[in-house]
Amino acid sequence: MYQDHQGNFAxxxxxxxxxxxxxxxxxxxxxxxxxxxxxxxVLQRNGNVIAxxxxxxxxxxxxxxxxxxxxxxxxxxxxxxxxxxxxxxNHPDIDVVVEVIGGTTLARDxxxxxxxxxxxxxxxxxxxxxxxxxxxxAAAHVQGVVVAYEGAVAVSIxxxxxxREGLTANRIEWVVGIINGTTNFILTQMRSHGLGFxxxxxxxxxxxxxxxxxxxxxxGVDAAHKLTLLASNAFGVPVQFDKVHTEGxxxxxxxxxxxxxxxxxxxxxLGIAKRTDHGMELRVHPTLIPDxxxxxxxxxxxxxVLVKSDAAGVTMYYGxxxxxxxxxxxxxxxxxxxxxxxxxxxxxxxxxxxxQPHAVQALxxxxxxxxxxxxxxxxxxxxxxxxxxxxRDCLAAANVHVERLEVFATADDTGVSSLVVLTxxxxxxxxxxxxxxxxxxxxRVGGVHAIRVESLV
Amino acid sequence: MYQDHQGNFAxxxxxxxxxxxxxxxxxxxxxxxxxxxxxxxVLQRNGNVIAxxxxxxxxxxxxxxxxxxxxxxxxxxxxxxxxxxxxxxNHPDIDVVVEVIGGTTLARDxxxxxxxxxxxxxxxxxxxxxxxxxxxxAAAHVQGVVVAYEGAVAVSIxxxxxxREGLTANRIEWVVGIINGTTNFILTQMRSHGLGFxxxxxxxxxxxxxxxxxxxxxxGVDAAHKLTLLASNAFGVPVQFDKVHTEGxxxxxxxxxxxxxxxxxxxxxLGIAKRTDHGMELRVHPTLIPDxxxxxxxxxxxxxVLVKSDAAGVTMYYGxxxxxxxxxxxxxxxxxxxxxxxxxxxxxxxxxxxxQPHAVQALxxxxxxxxxxxxxxxxxxxxxxxxxxxxRDCLAAANVHVERLEVFATADDTGVSSLVVLTxxxxxxxxxxxxxxxxxxxxRVGGVHAIRVESLV
Numbered sequence: 007m008y009q010d011h012q013g014n015f016a017x018x019x020x021x022x023x024x025x026x027x028x029x030x031x032x033x034x035x036x037x038x039x040x041x042x043x044x045x046x047x048v049l050q051r052n053g054n055v056i057a058x059x060x061x062x063x064x065x066x067x068x069x070x071x072x073x074x075x076x077x078x079x080x081x082x083x084x085x086x087x088x089x090x091x092x093x094x095x096n097h098p099d100i101d102v103v104v105e106v107i108g109g110t111t112l113a114r115d116x117x118x119x120x121x122x123x124x125x126x127x128x129x130x131x132x133x134x135x136x137x138x139x140x141x142x143x144a145a146a147h148v149q150g151v152v153v154a155y156e157g158a159v160a161v162s163i164x165x166x167x168x169x170r171e172g173l174t175a176n177r178i179e180w181v182v183g184i185i186n187g188t189t190n191f192i193l194t195q196m197r198s199h200g201l202g203f204x205x206x207x208x209x210x211x212x213x214x215x216x217x218x219x220x221x222x223x224x225x226g227v228d229a230a231h232k233l234t235l236l237a238s239n240a241f242g243v244p245v246q247f248d249k250v251h252t253e254g255x256x257x258x259x260x261x262x263x264x265x266x267x268x269x270x271x272x273x274x275x276l277g278i279a280k281r282t283d284h285g286m287e288l289r290v291h292p293t294l295i296p297d298x299x300x301x302x303x304x305x306x307x308x309x310x311v312l313v314k315s316d317a318a319g320v321t322m323y324y325g326x327x328x329x330x331x332x333x334x335x336x337x338x339x340x341x342x343x344x345x346x347x348x349x350x351x352x353x354x355x356x357x358x359x360x361x362q363p364h365a366v367q368a369l370x371x372x373x374x375x376x377x378x379x380x381x382x383x384x385x386x387x388x389x390x391x392x393x394x395x396x397x398r399d400c401l402a403a404a405n406v407h408v409e410r411l412e413v414f415a416t417a418d419d420t421g422v423s424s425l426v427v428l429t430x431x432x433x434x435x436x437x438x439x440x441x442x443x444x445x446x447x448x449x450r451v452g453g454v455h456a457i458r459v460e461s462l463v
Numbered sequence: 464m465y466q467d468h469q470g471n472f473a474x475x476x477x478x479x480x481x482x483x484x485x486x487x488x489x490x491x492x493x494x495x496x497x498x499x500x501x502x503x504x505v506l507q508r509n510g511n512v513i514a515x516x517x518x519x520x521x522x523x524x525x526x527x528x529x530x531x532x533x534x535x536x537x538x539x540x541x542x543x544x545x546x547x548x549x550x551x552x553n554h555p556d557i558d559v560v561v562e563v564i565g566g567t568t569l570a571r572d573x574x575x576x577x578x579x580x581x582x583x584x585x586x587x588x589x590x591x592x593x594x595x596x597x598x599x600x601a602a603a604h605v606q607g608v609v610v611a612y613e614g615a616v617a618v619s620i621x622x623x624x625x626x627r628e629g630l631t632a633n634r635i636e637w638v639v640g641i642i643n644g645t646t647n648f649i650l651t652q653m654r655s656h657g658l659g660f661x662x663x664x665x666x667x668x669x670x671x672x673x674x675x676x677x678x679x680x681x682x683g684v685d686a687a688h689k690l691t692l693l694a695s696n697a698f699g700v701p702v703q704f705d706k707v708h709t710e711g712x713x714x715x716x717x718x719x720x721x722x723x724x725x726x727x728x729x730x731x732x733l734g735i736a737k738r739t740d741h742g743m744e745l746r747v748h749p750t751l752i753p754d755x756x757x758x759x760x761x762x763x764x765x766x767x768v769l770v771k772s773d774a775a776g777v778t779m780y781y782g783x784x785x786x787x788x789x790x791x792x793x794x795x796x797x798x799x800x801x802x803x804x805x806x807x808x809x810x811x812x813x814x815x816x817x818x819q820p821h822a823v824q825a826l827x828x829x830x831x832x833x834x835x836x837x838x839x840x841x842x843x844x845x846x847x848x849x850x851x852x853x854x855r856d857c858l859a860a861a862n863v864h865v866e867r868l869e870v871f872a873t874a875d876d877t878g879v880s881s882l883v884v885l886t887x888x889x890x891x892x893x894x895x896x897x898x899x900x901x902x903x904x905x906x907r908v909g910g911v912h913a914i915r916v917e918s919l920v
Contacts, residue, residue: 172613177508317795319782319783335630
């Protein structure tokens with residue numbers, strides 16, 4: 007009767023306990039919210055199957071919470087509940103601290119204290135690592151402890167493991183991802199229900215896909231945090247969140263999504279980290295991608311990360327971009343890794359940012375104005391016959407080449423037409439020149455709209 | 464000037480050599496064909512970046528080849544070329560043996576000898592492990608050595624790592640994959656160019672996507688080998704290739720692909736490992752999947768594996784399903800893992816089949832006749848008004864429920880119509896009864912066609 011590790015049959019822990027050579031890994035959990043609660047729940051439910059894989063139990067022995075009464079109804083009697091999270095990071099009987107309280111102030115203090123006390127750390131806190139990663143990883147290196155953060159990047163998708171280990175033979179050329187579930191959900195709502203941004207956001211909030219204050223998500227900050235970590239793992243550069251060019255989706259118009267679709271494209275909020283001859287591009291912005299591309303089929307709150315590397319070619323990783331147990335899946339995978347390497351030489355472990363600490367070195371980041379991408383441009387006009395030659399002149403004057411130019415009648419029957427251009431690859435500075443010149447055209451109606459285009463090949 | 468690990472700047476190995484604490488991992492390569500040659504090439508090209516990640520060099524020091532003269536033009540002077548592969552598996556200065564000669568006889572002897580000599584083994588040989596995995600893993604366990612095989616399953620996609628480590632917190636419900644590049648290429652050719660199977664196969668052979676003897680690929684054997692390994696890693700069961708129900712694509716008709724498409728489906732050759740209340744389903748067969756599913760967008764020789772698990776939900780892994788450097792990417796990732804764990808306790812390593820050896824236990828495999836799936840059924844008839852009620856009677860008599868029934872005129876203007884049924888979930892034995900009864904119908908023209916349907920949710 008060894009089916010117990012399948013979870014199909016009721017059984018006590020003794021079925022797997024007998025052959026386990028090592029004592030349980032003692033985990034202190036900071037926070038019992040969405041991710042913390044999910045982590046506790048999954049470890050309870052799948053404890054046997056996890057131990058059967060790991061050869062060791064993962065035991066949450068202490069939990070720091072704000073409300074001990076409510077927490078007591080969630081966790082069992084074998085868990086010590088404390089109000090003060092510092093009791094956990096300072097406790098001698100804790101091997102690893104799981105930080106899932108969020109934020110970058112208290113969380114930073116706790117993580118640094120845990121490290122100073124020689125404890126391994128697992129966190130799903132992207133903001134903390136994107137902003138304080140350099141300090142945290144340096145401290146951890148000195149102490150010889152693990153800081154693992156799979157849950158901080160693409161929730162359920164083991165993308166950090168894929169980048170750091172699965173693709174370790176490769177020179178990685180670029181990483182492109184849909185790495186924010188909230189904005190992808192909003193974009194999907196806009197497209198499938200013809201909602202404007204505001205209405206789609208409200209729907210996302212109503213359904214629990216967006217927070218009451220959605221700023222970090224819709225302005226692209228959350229995606230930029232994650233992109234920072236992806237770029238570091240892909241290219242062996244320090245975390246440098248302040249270098250990411252970040253545009254959100256708040257200004258995106260439904261008309262542009264519709265016109266893009268008529269040209270064979272979809273609009274997605276992408277995080278893009280790309281190595282070029284002039285340095286590294288790090289940018290988050292709405293992007294037109296071909297509608298027959300796999301990434302264009304990633305709907306709702308799902309995430310996906312596409313990686314181009316020199317030996318493996320293109321690989322893609324897809325999964326839930328939000329969720330309690332979805333994030334817990336990554337947090338526990340990190341705990342199992344910690345259980346395995348806790349007894350090993352620090353130098354034998356997978357480095358924090360894929361590369362050995364001495365080999366992590368900054369690459370220049372290409373200023374946006376020097377970046378080169380294709381562009382979707384839209385200008386509305388009452389008299390296309392007059393406006394199209396003017397538009398062409400503006401593009402030619404800035405040396406921006408036209409791949410395609412289409413004129414669409416607008417749906418509202420105002421006699422206004424939309425002039426839409428897909429450009430060849432062009433320098434951002436040249437595009438800005440085009441936009442400035444178009445803004446001066448007397449035939450123009452309304453604003454000039456520009457969205458970058460990526461072919462993803 | 465530490466950009467050297469980016470490969471952008473010419474530099475000697477001393478840039479990374481200085482901080483490397485460990486001597487190089489000494490690799491003996493058995494075979495210098497497609498995968499072996501690619502492995503050597505990628506290690507040469509990306510040696511610096513790999514060492515910067517690993518903290519240790521991976522050095523191919525010996526290669527066994529049939530033609531030493533030709534091999535000498537490929538590898539450098541620092542590599543010892545030998546005719547006899549046993550010289551490598553017996554050599555005291557080899558830490559790890561990479562087996563990429565293929566086959567299941569000599570390869571088995573070499574791998575077992577290497578293990579007996581205490582060497583770690585990396586292989587991309589799916590047939591070897593699917594057929595002799597139990598013996599090989601048992602021997603390796605006794606010797607305390609690693610047997611790694613990422614390249615054996617989905618080429619460039621780190622799916623074994625995802626299953627064994629990334630999803631280790633999960634109870635896995637099913638694994639479904641397009642895991643044979645040749646057949647997916649053929650199916651893509653059939654669909655996009657309207658070719659019959661034979662013509663598409665010839666095209667695949669001409670372009671190098673199919674071998675001169677394509678039997679293993681087109682009959683589904685290769686996919687069954689890979690499915691065997693996926694199932695073991697998902698469910699903690701021993702490798703049991705002989706239990707996989709295997710159907711290839713040789714009997715697949717273009718007409719059925721076209722009709723499926725009109726119903727909103729695509730036909731893919733899938734490997735399916737699913738846990739049910741009655742045991743495990745293990746099957747490889749052509750399958751209708753919804754055309755808006757991500758897996759339906761996997762074209763040409765690309766592979767993808769979809770995993771459903773209880774905490775992470777659905778995740779998908781996509782990448783090249785063939786290729787020299789694509790496979791080398793996985794082989795080298797395994798070598799880096801070996802480099803990291805070579806000095807650790809055997810019990811701290813990731814187990815061969817995801818679960819600790821004592822926890823690997825067979826689950827009953829559901830006999831195909833007891834399996835339950837939805838079905839696409841097609842029968843041609845000259846008089847649909849007569850045939851449709853007969854068809855409905857046959858289905859009802861076997862207790863098979865109709866989800867959808869459509870009548871299509873055939874393209875060739877013979878007056879023959881195609882009656883197509885999508886069934887609800889039905890027992891395989893009931894479907895076989897329906898087929899037998901349909902075959903007796905006098906209104907029927909030609910054979911009765913049946914393809915399983917999976918919703919993949």
